[in-house]
Amino acid sequence: MHLNRMLLSAALVVVALMLQVTVLARLQLPGAVPDLLLLVVLALALVYGHTAGALVGFCAGLLADIAPPADHAVGRYALVLCLIGYAAGLTKPEAGQHRSATVPMLVVASAAIGSTLLYAGVGALVGDTVARQVGLSGLLITATIYDLLLAPFVVPLIMSLARRGEKDPIGAEPGGGSADGGMRAYGWLTSGAGFSASAGGSLLSKGGKGVKAGKRTSRNKTVSLGGRSKAGKIKGVKRL
Structure with a gap:
């Protein structure tokens, strides 16, 4: 015991x-x-x-x-x-x-x-x-x-x-599971969030390059590239 x-x-x-x-x-x-x-x-x-x-x-x-x-x-x-x-x-x-x-x-x-x-x-x-x-x-x-x-x-x-x-007040979560178990259970979410953040960052960087490129060429091209980057970010969030 x-x-x-x-x-x-x-x-x-x-x-x-x-x-x-x-x-x-x-x-x-x-x-x-x-x-x-x-x-x-x-x-x-x-x-x-x-x-x-x-x-x-x-x-x-x-x-x-x-x-x-x-x-x-x-x-x-x-x-x-x-x-x-x-x-x-x-x-x-x-x-x-x-x-x-x-x-x-x-x-x-x-x-x-x-x-x-x-x-x-x-x-x-x-x-x-x-x-x-x-x-x-x-x-x-x-x-x-x-x-x-x-x-x-x-x-x-x-x-x-x-x-x-x-109940263990240190290792247990309010929902009844342990802290380690909770992190393991939501590991796919944290990894997915990191993936989406990196993907969003790359999209932002690409969008930034597109904006810079658009400034060199024309204003319409800048708006179209910026719209693609925002659409890519929203699609990534919905995947999660």
């Missing part, structure tokens, strides 16, 4: 975890708790791709595993967010940006259900039966509803910050 990706991801994960523990976990909502950390991982995975999504998910989950008041085995949530981040990153299009909000919202809904099932499944493997006691169906429904309600306020903001951090 690039340095700007690492710094931005670390800052967002820490802020999300602090809000998760200090605010969202104390709301005493029925069923599950809105998972802000999951939404941050999903947003970064949708921009950075599956590899970075898996890395961010693992680090975010591991930090949540050791942050108080964690009451589960270390590595449990890290495994869940690693898999969720990898799967979410696979939905990143080739163009690098989603054209509508449909796919990200579907990813959020699927991740809310998938993370709850994975967390309960891993807990069952290590002997944790809390999900059965609380009610898995209620957790699935409330987790999906809470995350979908929170997603429009979190996911677009995180994705915008991630995309802005990807």
Whole structure:
């Protein structure tokens, strides 16, 4: 991962975890708790791709595993967010940006259900039966509803910050391409402009010679040669 990706991801994960523990976990909502950390991982995975999504998910989950008041085995949530981040990153299009909000919202809904099932499944493997006691169906429904309600306020903001951090202010042009790429793309235009300038200069010089020659002969001949040089210049510009 690039340095700007690492710094931005670390800052967002820490802020999300602090809000998760200090605010969202104390709301005493029925069923599950809105998972802000999951939404941050999903947003970064949708921009950075599956590899970075898996890395961010693992680090975010591991930090949540050791942050108080964690009451589960270390590595449990890290495994869940690693898999969720990898799967979410696979939905990143080739163009690098989603054209509508449909796919990200579907990813959020699927991740809310998938993370709850994975967390309960891993807990069952290590002997944790809390999900059965609380009610898995209620957790699935409330987790999906809470995350979908929170997603429009979190996911677009995180994705915008991630995309802005990807841009190079020195090597990138406002249109999205690099400065070198822009010069290469318009190289034919610059070379053509140089060609037309040289051609126009030669025509002007020829026109000047014609004017001088016209002065020696007659005024009508001077006007005709000057008109040819101007016509040649206009034709060259239209060619570009």
